[in-house]
Every structure is written in structure tokens, then in C-alpha cells.
Amino acid sequence: MFKIIKKSKKSKARLGKLKTKHGLIETPFFMPIATRGSVKALTTDDLTKLNSQIILGNTYHLYLKPGLSVIKKFKGLHKFVNWSKPILTDSGGFQVFSLNHNGMVKVKENGVTFKSVYDGSKHLFTPTRVIRMQETFNSDIMMVLDECVKNPCSKDTAASAVLKSVKWASKCKKVKKKNKQLLFCIVQGSLYKDLRIKCAQDLSKIGFDGYAIGGLAVGETVKDMLSVLDYTIPELPEDKPHYLMGVGYPKQIIEAVKRGVDMFDCVIPTREARHGRLYFGNLKNNSTININNAKFKNALSAINSKSNILELREYTKGYLRHLFSVKEPLALRLATLNNIEFYLNLMKEIRLAIKNNKL
Known part of the structure; x- marks a missing residue:
């Protein structure tokens, strides 16, 4: 699934290959964001000419529009968007929380309820539902549902989010069908070192195809972001891909690669x-x-x-x-x-x- 080809002698950077059902991806790599199934202003032919290895789709937006019934008729996102290479779909968790205005989002033990940004209709995302959605999308890499917190936040708030994120990640793994789709978890914990380490360790014990570091690029300093990577990545399985979500500027990507990050989107x-x-x-x-x-x-x-x-x-x-x-x-x-x-x-x-x- 993931093979490290070369480790740099100068840093913790790794050269690798990630095997998906729609092809091999050379790591480290960057994913252009196709939020609603399209990288803004570009065609998939453009992306092929640019040598993009993979694109990222957004579960929250694709679930609301065009909806699961439409994507089912196309037997997944690949045919729908006319893309034959790998696709990663996020769980929609970040969008749910980032679009939380005037009480539009409520977090419960079993998931998250929210109102659509399009028509105000109510919806529920649970670990099981987001996995079923992504199975409908037939994406190559699926992300677990996690709870995202604002920066800054209290330690109690961050700790509660870690507990839910680990619990939901475990549930996602249990309900996932035995197919060739890869499942990645997401490490949370805000800027609290002990929470990040605990979350990384707990998720590592459960076992996933890849490990994402979430909850960054939300207003913290670059120094703080890199510090989180310094104490989080050593707690993750070395033989699995490491994905830094939502980052970033070129210099940030370079510094993250030096610390052992393999995947990026921004x-x-x-x-x-x-x-x-x-x-x-x-x-x-x-x-x-x-x-x-x-x-x-x-x-x-x-x-x-x-x-x-x-x-x-x-x-x-x-x-x-x-x-x-x-x-x-x-x-x-x-x-x-x-x-x-x-x-x-x-x-x-x-x-x-x-x-x-x-x-």
C-alpha cells in the first residue's frame, strides 16, 4: 500500500510510493482541491497536462450538491468528474465546523448536526454516514469524521474533541467495507502537546492506512505549526503515509517534508x-x-x-x-x-x- 523508497540523509524527508486502486502516487505530493468536483477554472484534461497525480473532493459539498443519488448513477466520482487517477475525499468535518454561524452546527456524541449553507435544511453526519457517503463516491482515500476546534481554544475543549475524534475514527474503521479504499485517520489536539501525542498514540493503536494531522493552518504561527509536527510525527507509524491537512505556502511545505510529511492539500x-x-x-x-x-x-x-x-x-x-x-x-x-x-x-x-x- 505505502512503500518508502528512500530516506534522506539530511532530514526526516521520505521518498515513497502510495498504491491506490486508481494507480500509484509518488510521495511527497500535493493535491489540487476540487471542492465540488472541479478544481476552480480548470478541466481534468488541464490537470492531466499539469501532471497532477491526485485530486481532493469535499464530502460536505458533494453530499449537498449534486447529492448521493446523482453520484450513484455515475458509479462514483471518477466517472462523474471525468478523472481516471486517484481521488481523496475528506469527511466534511472541517467544512461543517468552519461554516458554523449562528448555531448552524451542534456536536453530539454520535456525530454532528448542521444546516445546509444552500437552503438551511438540517443534516446529520455520523461516522457511519460519512463512510457510506465516501463509499458511494468510490474515492481512493477516505477520511474519518473528526471534530475540528477553533484556534485558540481551551484545553478542555481540545481534550473533548480528541476523545470524540478517536471514538469516531474507531467507528469509521469498524463500519468500513472490506474493499480497496484506503482509510486515513486525523490527529487533533490543537496546540496542546500532551493531547496531540495521546491522540496520535491512540489512533496508532487502532491502525489506519494513513495518518493525517488536522487542526492546523487555522491561524497559529508557523513556529507553532512546525512544533506540532515535531512532537506528533514521531508518534505515528513510520511505515504509513503522513498527511498535513490544509498546508500551505511553499516554505511551509518544504519544512513539513523535512519533518516526515508525505501529503499536502491547500x-x-x-x-x-x-x-x-x-x-x-x-x-x-x-x-x-x-x-x-x-x-x-x-x-x-x-x-x-x-x-x-x-x-x-x-x-x-x-x-x-x-x-x-x-x-x-x-x-x-x-x-x-x-x-x-x-x-x-x-x-x-x-x-x-x-x-x-x-x-
Whole structure:
């Protein structure tokens, strides 16, 4: 299922291969986020050309729209979204809690009740239900239901969330059908070292196909985030993939890889593309520009002369700035192509650096 090919002599970074029913994935890797079944502004053909190994779908949104009955007719997400490579689906837990406004969410011992952001209808997510949903999606990697807490939060609140998260993770494993779908758990505990360690140890005893570290990238400092990784990852099984959820910026990804993280997802490349922030560079030297800046008004240079994507080599920065200024949809597509290509190339460079003991 997961095989470590090479361990860096310079850090705790690992080069590996994760076997899924829709193919092998080279680790470490980054997952473009297809929240509602689509990476914003891109087609699955675009993602194939960008060499994306896997995409991430969101259970919360896909459950509400188009709904399970529609996805059942397509026999899963792969046919529905026209993607033949692996798909990871999260449990929807993070979205449920992050969209908690005016009492829309209530946490119970058996799960979470919430109101739809679309029509206000009431719904219940339990460990069993989120597994059944993801089995309907036929995703390659499923995530357990966990309780996410805000940052900062009291230790009592974090401890309660850890207890529920471990309990729900155990239930998810028990009800999962014996198929080729992989099941990953999620370590919670906020910024409390003893809670993180206990959660990691308890989940390791239960045993899962992979171990995610959740509850980060929610406003804590980078120093605190890396500290959590430093004392959490040693408590996780070494022979299983480690997934840092919701992270992050290039430097954060690089530092996390050095600490033994194998998987990443984040909205940054797509979200920032929509606001005109473009990523350029490589592993050692990378930076961003804001294409809306006046200095790019007459820029004759290509969006990215080194890109493998024809449009990015042929369209100019001046033209892209114009598209943003008049709110043309093509602006979002070009900027997103640029940023996703940067992130996927960064991971490719990271894998090569690990292979050569340079990271």
C-alpha cells in the first residue's frame, strides 16, 4: 500500500510510493482541491497536462450538491468528474465546523448536526454516514469524521474533541467495507502537546492506512505549526503515509517534508490565483507577484516563459493584467494554471532533492 523508497540523509524527508486502486502516487505530493468536483477554472484534461497525480473532493459539498443519488448513477466520482487517477475525499468535518454561524452546527456524541449553507435544511453526519457517503463516491482515500476546534481554544475543549475524534475514527474503521479504499485517520489536539501525542498514540493503536494531522493552518504561527509536527510525527507509524491537512505556502511545505510529511492539500494556489497573485520560481528560490500591479500594464513578457503550458508561454503579463481588470473568466484560468503548475513542479523538485539527499 505505502512503500518508502528512500530516506534522506539530511532530514526526516521520505521518498515513497502510495498504491491506490486508481494507480500509484509518488510521495511527497500535493493535491489540487476540487471542492465540488472541479478544481476552480480548470478541466481534468488541464490537470492531466499539469501532471497532477491526485485530486481532493469535499464530502460536505458533494453530499449537498449534486447529492448521493446523482453520484450513484455515475458509479462514483471518477466517472462523474471525468478523472481516471486517484481521488481523496475528506469527511466534511472541517467544512461543517468552519461554516458554523449562528448555531448552524451542534456536536453530539454520535456525530454532528448542521444546516445546509444552500437552503438551511438540517443534516446529520455520523461516522457511519460519512463512510457510506465516501463509499458511494468510490474515492481512493477516505477520511474519518473528526471534530475540528477553533484556534485558540481551551484545553478542555481540545481534550473533548480528541476523545470524540478517536471514538469516531474507531467507528469509521469498524463500519468500513472490506474493499480497496484506503482509510486515513486525523490527529487533533490543537496546540496542546500532551493531547496531540495521546491522540496520535491512540489512533496508532487502532491502525489506519494513513495518518493525517488536522487542526492546523487555522491561524497559529508557523513556529507553532512546525512544533506540532515535531512532537506528533514521531508518534505515528513510520511505515504509513503522513498527511498535513490544509498546508500551505511553499516554505511551509518544504519544512513539513523535512519533518516526515508525505501529503499536502491547500486552497492557496487556486484562491490566490483568483486575486491575481502568481507563484514563480523553484525549490530554492520562489516568489509571488500581484498581476494587478500597475507596473504590469504594459508588460510584454510571457506569463511564464518556462511553463509547459502553451497559453502561459504565449500570453503576456500585460494581457493577463487586462483580463483581471475587466473581470474576464480567462484571467482566473490562466492564473490558476500557473499556480497549480508551480505547486506540482515544486513537489517534483522536492522528490528529486530527497533522492539526492539535498533536502
